Amino acid sequence: MSAQLQAKDFASSQEVRWCPGCGDYAVLKSVTKALADVGAVPEKTVFVSGIGCSSRFPYYVETYGFHTIHGRAPAIATGLKLANPELDIWVVTGDGDGLSIGGNHLLHALRRNVGFKILLFNNEIYGLTKGQYSPTSRIGTKSPSTPAGSVDRPAQPCAFALGSGARFVARGFDVSKNLPDVLKAAHAHKGAAFVEIFQNCIVYNKDVFNDFAAPKGAEDQQLWLADGEPMLFAKGTKGLRLDTEAMALKVVDVADGDEVEAGTVICVVEAMKMENEIAAHRARFDERVDRWASLAASQ
Ligand SMILES: Cc1ncc(C[n+]2csc(CCOP(=O)(O)OP(=O)(O)O)c2C)c(N)n1
Ligand code: SF4
Ligand SMILES: [Mg+2]
Numbered sequence: 001m002s003a004q005l006q007a008k009d010f011a012s013s014q015e016v017r018w019c020p021g022c023g024d025y026a027v028l029k030s031v032t033k034a035l036a037d038v039g040a041v042p043e044k045t046v047f048v049s050g051i052g053c054s055s056r057f058p059y060y061v062e063t064y065g066f067h068t069i070h071g072r073a074p075a076i077a078t079g080l081k082l083a084n085p086e087l088d089i090w091v092v093t094g095d096g097d098g099l100s101i102g103g104n105h106l107l108h109a110l111r112r113n114v115g116f117k118i119l120l121f122n123n124e125i126y127g128l129t130k131g132q133y134s135p136t137s138r139i140g141t142k143s144p145s146t147p148a149g150s151v152d153r154p155a156q157p158c159a160f161a162l163g164s165g166a167r168f169v170a171r172g173f174d175v176s177k178n179l180p181d182v183l184k185a186a187h188a189h190k191g192a193a194f195v196e197i198f199q200n201c202i203v204y205n206k207d208v209f210n211d212f213a214a215p216k217g218a219e220d221q222q223l224w225l226a227d228g229e230p231m232l233f234a235k236g237t238k239g240l241r242l243d244t245e246a247m248a249l250k251v252v253d254v255a256d257g258d259e260v261e262a263g264t265v266i267c268v269v270e271a272m273k274m275e276n277e278i279a280a281h282r283a284r285f286d287e288r289v290d291r292w293a294s295l296a297a298s299q
Helices: 025-039 054-060 074-085 095-101 105-112 157-163 179-188 269-298
Strands: 045-049 062-066 089-092 117-122 168-173 193-198 237-244 248-253
Touching: 025 054, 025 095, 025 179, 045 054, 045 074, 054 062, 054 089, 054 193, 062 074, 074 089, 074 105, 089 095, 095 105, 095 117, 105 117, 105 157, 105 193, 157 168, 168 179, 179 193, 193 248
Parallel strands: 045 062, 045 089, 089 117, 117 193, 168 193
Antiparallel strands: 237 248
């Protein structure tokens, strides 16, 4: 029996061409750690990417890989999964690759719930082509293609994934120590698993995520979801409550750690998903039965 592989065994011998200090290095480290932890088999693992700095990823992992066409990684990964369902497939894409030219392909992979993991490296910019604004750039982003500041409202990758029918949607950021666990949870999911990873492009969009990702003080802005746990953050002093009038989450102070009093929302990821689906199906079925019954009665 072969020995358990370590994270270093999943790092390839290729020369890494990302800029020194790019957040992609940290993501690579988390991915190789997650691969080792889940006992990935290199010859059964494939990384498929499109075009962009992030899409250079397959060169740097010691598995099979395809560096494909701009925006088309989900299509190629779909073919791969159909041809060989046994493969463990990871798609790596960027905010430009996945949401500009490849938005359509991403939507259909999620809608069809094809069994691969999709890692969208969101640096809110086109890194490879020298810093043009992307679909996720914030309003006012100055770039070679928006010299006066962008005016378009940014797309929200996780909202896009949810709207496309994704069953597993998660977020992390490049230097987070929790990222390997997020990746392992995605790996454990059977259908399409979507993970948005905030990634610092130190050359063209430096520190845009500092308000929640900087090493100092930013943890007060982070809320790590755990199944069945209340949504608390800032060392348990703040939580999220559902404002039922606005149907939106709002931040509440959790006085003396009493999350029940504060009405903090509980995260029940798996159970909620199933229950919502069953309830929606049942409601639609009941509605149809009622309609048929009243039609029959009126004839
Ligand atoms: C058909 C086609 N159109 C445009 C390009 C130019 N191009 C290459 S990468 C890229 C955007 C990459 O941005 P993103 O996906 O965010 O990756 P990043 O470099 O930021 O990681 C573009 C527009 C291309 N290679 N092919
Ligand atoms: S341009 Fe930005 S995203 Fe690309 S390698 Fe350099 S720092 Fe990373
Ligand atoms: Mg990008």
